[in-house]
Amino acid sequence: MKHFLKTILFLVIGFSVRSQPPESIDRSYYAAPLKIPFFLAGNFAELRPNHFHAGIDIKTQGRTGLSVFAAADGFVARIVISPTGYGKVLYINHPNGTTTVYGHLEGFSNLIDDYIRTIQYEKELFAVDQQVPEGRLPVKKGELIARSGNSGSSGGPHLHFEIRKTKEEVYLNPLLFHMPVKDKTKPVIQAIMVYPVSDDASVSGKQSPQRFETVLAGKAYQLKVKQTIQVSGKIGFGIQAVDLLDGSPNKCGIYSIKLSIDNELIYSFTMDDLVINESRYVNSHIDYERAIRSGLRVYRTWLEPGNKLNIYDVIEKHGIIKAKDDQLYQVKYEITDAYGNETSLAIQIQSKVIKTTPKEPKGEEFKYNRNNRIRNEELEFSVPEGALYNDVDFLYVRKSAFPKFYSSVFQLHNPYLALHFACPLRIKATNLPPHLQGKALLAQIDPATGKILSATGKYVDGWVEGNIRVLGNYTLAVDTIAPKITPLTIADKKTGKVADKIQFKISDNLSGIESYRGTIDGLWVLFEYDSKNNLLSYTFDKKRFQFNKNHTLNLEISDYKGNTKTYKTNFFK
Numbered sequence: 001m002k003h004f005l006k007t008i009l010f011l012v013i014g015f016s017v018r019s020q021p022p023e024s025i026d027r028s029y030y031a032a033p034l035k036i037p038f039f040l041a042g043n044f045a046e047l048r049p050n051h052f053h054a055g056i057d058i059k060t061q062g063r064t065g066l067s068v069f070a071a072a073d074g075f076v077a078r079i080v081i082s083p084t085g086y087g088k089v090l091y092i093n094h095p096n097g098t099t100t101v102y103g104h105l106e107g108f109s110n111l112i113d114d115y116i117r118t119i120q121y122e123k124e125l126f127a128v129d130q131q132v133p134e135g136r137l138p139v140k141k142g143e144l145i146a147r148s149g150n151s152g153s154s155g156g157p158h159l160h161f162e163i164r165k166t167k168e169e170v171y172l173n174p175l176l177f178h179m180p181v182k183d184k185t186k187p188v189i190q191a192i193m194v195y196p197v198s199d200d201a202s203v204s205g206k207q208s209p210q211r212f213e214t215v216l217a218g219k220a221y222q223l224k225v226k227q228t229i230q231v232s233g234k235i236g237f238g239i240q241a242v243d244l245l246d247g248s249p250n251k252c253g254i255y256s257i258k259l260s261i262d263n264e265l266i267y268s269f270t271m272d273d274l275v276i277n278e279s280r281y282v283n284s285h286i287d288y289e290r291a292i293r294s295g296l297r298v299y300r301t302w303l304e305p306g307n308k309l310n311i312y313d314v315i316e317k318h319g320i321i322k323a324k325d326d327q328l329y330q331v332k333y334e335i336t337d338a339y340g341n342e343t344s345l346a347i348q349i350q351s352k353v354i355k356t357t358p359k360e361p362k363g364e365e366f367k368y369n370r371n372n373r374i375r376n377e378e379l380e381f382s383v384p385e386g387a388l389y390n391d392v393d394f395l396y397v398r399k400s401a402f403p404k405f406y407s408s409v410f411q412l413h414n415p416y417l418a419l420h421f422a423c424p425l426r427i428k429a430t431n432l433p434p435h436l437q438g439k440a441l442l443a444q445i446d447p448a449t450g451k452i453l454s455a456t457g458k459y460v461d462g463w464v465e466g467n468i469r470v471l472g473n474y475t476l477a478v479d480t481i482a483p484k485i486t487p488l489t490i491a492d493k494k495t496g497k498v499a500d501k502i503q504f505k506i507s508d509n510l511s512g513i514e515s516y517r518g519t520i521d522g523l524w525v526l527f528e529y530d531s532k533n534n535l536l537s538y539t540f541d542k543k544r545f546q547f548n549k550n551h552t553l554n555l556e557i558s559d560y561k562g563n564t565k566t567y568k569t570n571f572f573k
Contacts, residue, residue, distance in 0.1 A: 029096060030071040030177050031141055033161050034058055034148070038181045039248045041158050043338070044173040045271035046253030047286055047297045051279040053253065054171045055101065055162030056179065060148045064106045064157045068146040071100045071161075076137035076145075079108075079116045079130045083531035086160060087152025092139060093166060103160030106149025112137060117526070121544070124517075124524045153532060169276045173255075175338040176272060183245045183339040187254060189214050189221040192333070192345065193238035193287065193298050194229055197320050200356050201233025207356055209287075211240075214345055221345040228348040231323045232356075235349070236302030238287055243337045258334040259301045259319065267301045267319035269311045271338075281309040283418035284389040292416050301333075306368035306389035306420070323351035363395035363413070379410050380426040380463075387420050399473070402450045406431045406440070406476040409447065415472040422467035425457075427476055429464050436478045439561045440464045441511060443477035452477060455510050479510040482563040485555065490571055498571050502538045504555065511560035518555045520545070527555075540573065547573060 032038065042057035060066050070092055077099065078091035086103030090112070093099050107113060115137060119130055139145055150157045163172040175181060191213045194203045203210040213224040237259060242251035259267040284307035287298040302319035303312070321329070333345040366372040368388040374381045374396050383394075397411040407427050425442060432440055442457040442464055455477060457466025464476050486505040490498050506513060506529075518527040518538060525545075527538045536555075540547075555567040 025096060025098065025172070025177075027177050029094075029098075030100065030163065030174075030179075031069065032180050033068055033071050033100075033102060034060070034066060034159055035069065036061065036066065037247075038179060040181060040245050040252065041156070041248070041250050043243065043245070043252040043255075044171070044175060045255070045274060047282060047291075047299075050283060052171075052274055052282050054274070054276075054279070055103075055160055056174045056181075058159045058161060059248070060157045060159060062157060064147070064149045066148040066159075067144050068102055068105065068148055068159060070139040070141055070143045070145050071163075072096075072141045074100075074139055075135055076112060076132045076139065077134070078132060079112065080128070081116065081120070082127050082129075082152055083529040085152050087154060088146075088149065089152075089160075090146055092145070093134075097166055098172070099162075099164045099166045101160070101162035101164065102146055103162075104149055104151050104154040104158060106147045106151065108146045109144050112145065120526055121524070126526060126528055151530070164276070165273075171274045171276060173272050173338060175255075181245060181339075182247070183337065184341060185244045185246055185337075186341045186343045187241055187243045187335045187337055189239065189241045189333070189335065189343060189345050191240040191298075192223075192347065193240070193290075194231065194349070195236040195238065195300075195302070196231075196233060197236045197302065198234035199359060201231070201235060201323075202354050202356055203231050203235070204229060205354055207359070209238075209290075212347075219343075221343065223347055228328070228350050230352040231349050232351060232353050234320050234322050236300070236318075236320050237331065238298040238300045238302075239333055239335075239345070240296060240298045241335055245337075254299065254335055255338045256336040257299060257301060258314075260332045260334075261321055262330050263332075264316070265314050266316040266321070267303075267312070268314045270313055271311065275310050278309055280420055281307055281389075283420070285309060285311075288418040289416040304368075304389040306386065323349070325351055325353060327351045359393075361393045363393050365391060366394040367391045374412075378408065378428045378430070380424075381412060382424050383419070384423065387423055389418065389420065392417060399447070401431075402445070402475065404450065404477075405443070405445075406436075406478065409445065409473050409475045411447070411473050412468075413471045415470050417471055419469055419471065422469045424465065425468050425474065426463045426465040427474065429459060429462055429476060432459070432464075432476060432478075436480070439478040439480050439563075440476055441479060441561070442466045442468065443475055443510075444468070444470060444472050445475055447473045452510060455479070455512075477510070479559065479561040479563065481509050482565040483508040483513060483557040483559050485557055485565050485567045487567070487569075490553070490569060498573055500540055502553070502571075504536045504567070505534050506536050506557050507534045508559045508563075511563075514558050514560045516555070516557045518553070520551050520553055522552075522554075545573075549573075 039059045046053035072094045074092045074094040077093040080089045088105040089103040148159045195209045214221045215224045256270040284304050329349045331347045336342045372383040395413050399409040401408045437459040440459045441455045443452045444454045484507050488503040527536050558564045
């Protein structure tokens with residue numbers, strides 16, 4: 001019956017609504033992947049830059065190397081080793097049609113390590129994404145599979161743990177499966193946002209979004225400054241809130257939000273599950289501009305038309321109300337965590353008609369549901385259908401060139417407008433000398449300082465072209481400087497003893513490290529790359545390395561523009 005009602009709702013309002021919770025999966029199917037008390041650094045669907053958090057982050061007592069165990073019977077289906085993202089990660093498929101994921105690992109069990117290390121040496125690569133044949137690496141529930149770590153883009157030692165529906169490619173909330181997490185702490189409401197959505201709308205007499213701080217009063221929240229908020233026109237709401245779990249100060253994501261106007265539910269979501277390829281819609285689920293400007297993450301509880309998230313239970317009129325003359329409205333939020341702890345906020349708003357000044361368009365209207373383009377003799381930029389979440393008055397300005405760059409500066413709106421996917425940009429290379437064509441790239445710059453914020457692209461037939469994910473000011477730059485290599489545990493051009501690990505700091509000034517290759521005595525060796533610390537490390541492999549002799553080390557690092565740095569030395573080990 002519930003699924004039928006959701007289908008009817010979808011047909012009526014034209015928006016996706018969330019799938020059914022994973023009721024067919026035994027909630028006791030999975031064992032805890034760590035045998036320590038569970039305290040979380042992050043929970044499911046927590047708001048992260050450009051994505052929802054896909055699992056739970058289990059604290060490992062500030063240490064690495066803790067034993068990690070298979071949550072259920074199955075087999076290793078995939079092994080990924082990367083200097084970014086989840087770092088070293090295992091994917092285990094289970095007979096019930098799910099996959100568990102174990103990320104930021106320090107290393108694997110001996111059997112798994114031997115398997116993937118052999119592949120790394122065969123391919124002569126540190127970073128690999130290896131599909132494992134079914135049954136090649138079987139595991140039992142509770143079997144040791146790995147050691148916890150801090151690899152990839154991890155900000156501190158922890159285990160990232162996920163449960164997924166394998167074929168459907170859907171993340172499931174691990175806290176619904178009897179993970180040993182204790183939580184009697186209610187979510188916290190920090191502020192409410194009120195948005196003028198239409199051109200004739202206002203909030204407290206202003207035509208811009210207004211933020212109102214809240215305080216806890218007894219068991220519920222109220223406005224810090226008691227007031228009835230004056231509004232006019234079409235209005236949307238947002239809420240700044242976090243979930244807290246017992247024994248941890250970390251601010252986690254909200255499981256469920258309900259918004260009612262005069263006791264009528266107009267918006268709600270529940271984070272039981274999430275379609276994997278919809279995660280970037282988080283940039284519409286939140287107030288993206290406020291997140292970029294101030295770092296504050298506000299749940300937008302009204303829907304932009306380009307938001308195709310499949311998490312919403314109720315969406316009445318996109319979560320937007322039309323304030324009528326002198327009418328008083330009761331607005332209520334109810335916020336619940338995965339363990340049933342609930343808090344609420346009630347406010348009043350009142351319609352009050354004010355004269356508003358129509359906003360003069362400053363640019364070209366870009367629509368979310370069509371292909372948009374800027375094209376002239378110097379620049380071509382496309383924003384395809386689906387790249388925007390809402391229609392926008394898109395600002396484009398050509399500015400003077402900076403001395404160290406090779407084109408004018410082109411302002412493409414501003415970095416506070418989210419793009420759902422990367423969009424193609426081309427800039428004419430009119431001032432670029434032929435000998436620098438292979439070194440050219442698109443550079444996003446700070447218009448005040450000229451500092452390069454990001455770079456991408458390549459020279460093609462008189463243009464420099466690439467795909468950009470962030471709007472802002474762009475120009476042409478070149479990268480002619482080779483990466484930098486700094487030895488940490490070995491002396492340059494001197495034969496001497498070294499410890500059990502050879503380490504280097506490596507960095508690049510602009511285009512970024514593309515590849516690295518280390519050999520000892522002419523044979524490739526496995527240098528591991530930790531990109532967040534710019535650290536390259538080789539631990540002597542007892543199975544492959546010949547000890548008690550002099551050796552020659554050769555290390556070569558290249559960036560994305562073909563600039564290469566070589567380091568060579570001798571050592572005894």
